[in-house]
Amino acid sequence: MRVWRQLSDLIARRGAAALISVHDVKGSAPREKDAHMVVRSDGAFHGTIGGGQLEFLVLDIAREMLKHGRGPARIVDQALGPDLGQCCGGRVKILVETFDRRDLDDIAPLVAAEDKGGLFDVECRMEDGRVRRELASEADVAPGSQWRETHGEDRxxxxxxxxxxxxxxxxxxxxxxxxxxxxxxxxxxxxxxxxxxxxxxxxxxxxxxxxxxxxxxxxxxxxxxxxxxxxxxxxxxxxxxxxxxxxxxxxxxxxxxxxxxxxxxxxxxxxxxxxxxxxxxxxxxxxxxxxxxxxxxxxxxxxxxxxxxxxxxxxxxxxxx
Structure with missing residues (x-):
């Protein structure tokens, strides 16, 4: 799935959307780091982070965040076994973000990078509670970067x-x-x-x-x-x-x-x-x-x-x- 293209198109059509990302994985989990879901303002979604109770929980959080409009990002830290009863047994951190039309210009370079095909890296940091992203080829490990994400399609x-x-x-x-x-x-x-x-x-x-x-x-x-x-x-x-x-x-x-x-x-x-x-x-x-x-x-x-x-x-x- 072209995450940023999907997100940009939904924002343009509906005014807002949420992005759910697997931020970190320890042990066994349903999906790998940098798996994504894009959630519409009406609750419909594209993509998966593995299904089951984890996905249901985070979808509810994303829908609730969208009701309150564009706001700070949220990290959901879950142990899959004791917290959710999933037998994978690992621990995951899920990043949930909300976007609206104010974010389209910032998203545009990521959409363009996706459209070129292949994988690309993004340097990320938190600014005022929201995630700031820069293409790694431009940022070259940008000052203040806190983590790196990989996006695109490896076909x-x-x-x-x-x-x-x-x-x-x-x-x-x-x-x-x-x-x-x-x-x-x-x-x-x-x-x-x-x-x-x-x-x-x-x-x-x-x-x-x-x-x-x-x-x-x-x-x-x-x-x-x-x-x-x-x-x-x-x-x-x-x-x-x-x-x-x-x-x-x-x-x-x-x-x-x-x-x-x-x-x-x-x-x-x-x-x-x-x-x-x-x-x-x-x-x-x-x-x-x-x-x-x-x-x-x-x-x-x-x-x-x-x-x-x-x-x-x-x-x-x-x-x-």
Whole structure:
């Protein structure tokens, strides 16, 4: 969720809104630090800090604060087990803030940073009971900063080749998930008239160029209308060594393709890394929506592996480039 865009739009339409943020976490908790909810003046909300009694409690606090208008921020410090009966057992601090149209200019740089995509850091400090935020790139650990927040959306790039039944189902399945999808097909009128916000539909001219220009951490899915085209795209993707390359098809299709990949000189390791058939194991239903759900789960697994690998990398620790 684009927190600041959502907050800004609600303020512009309704005059006021509240922001609930997970400020600090000790031990086990339903959500991580910097999870957010945006609460409307009528009590409706967007996002979640994990549900359950904690969320109900803080929503009531935010609604009550909104009744009294824009005011000082509040920290809610809760032990989840003894205080709320939640079995997570940790302790959380929740920051609750109210905003109105007077805050739109201050919010604008954060909205712009979100719109650029990716993650960004914000330096925060309390001034007269309210939180003052500055983009870390501008503030560079601003004097008086008391804590840092991370905002934005960390979306993993996906190249989806093919706009057939499964491709369409998959584009919908990935819509609410943390992916940025480049959806490719070489046929006229292959795409539906409307696509999800995180999907860019592209009339493909050169699959080789798409593979060559893709980010190294991209996840590749191949399900075109043409087997030779599937072969060419998959071979190029395996050659580049993306963290996930998935090809729709049966075990017999994989065997035929593997033979050709060996003839092309692809290594045994690269060929073995191919996901074909696609999707997690144990699901036999071939309905497009079921295949899409299974593949979406597999992509989430690949995304998690990539994040763990980056966190273990010496470069991630040292900050060297």
């Amino acid at each position: 993993t790039p996906v190249l989806l080749f093919g706009a057939g039944h499964v491709g369409r189902a998959l584009a919908l399945a990935l819509a609410p998930l943390p992916f940025s999808v480049r959806w490719l097909d070489d046929r006229d009128d292959a795409f539906p008239s409307h696509v999800p916000a995180n999907v860019t539909a592209v009339r493909m001219r050169s699959p080789e160029s798409e593979i060559a220009e893709a980010k190294p951490d991209s996840l590749i899915l191949v399900m075109t209308h043409d087997h030779p085209l599937d072969m060419a795209i998959t071979a190029a993707a395996l050659q580049r060594g993306f963290p996930y390359v998935g090809l729709i098809g049966s075990a017999s299709k994989r065997a035929r393709f593997e033979k050709r990949f060996r003839e092309l000189g692809l290594s045994r390791e690269r060929i073995a890394s191919l996901a074909c058939p696609i999707g997690i194991s144990g699901i036999a239903d071939k309905d497009p929506a079921v295949i899409a759900a299974s593949v979406a789960a597999q992509l989430l697994q690949a995304r998690e592996r990539g994040e763990r690998d980056r966190n273990r990398s010496p470069l991630a620790v040292s900050g060297d480039t």
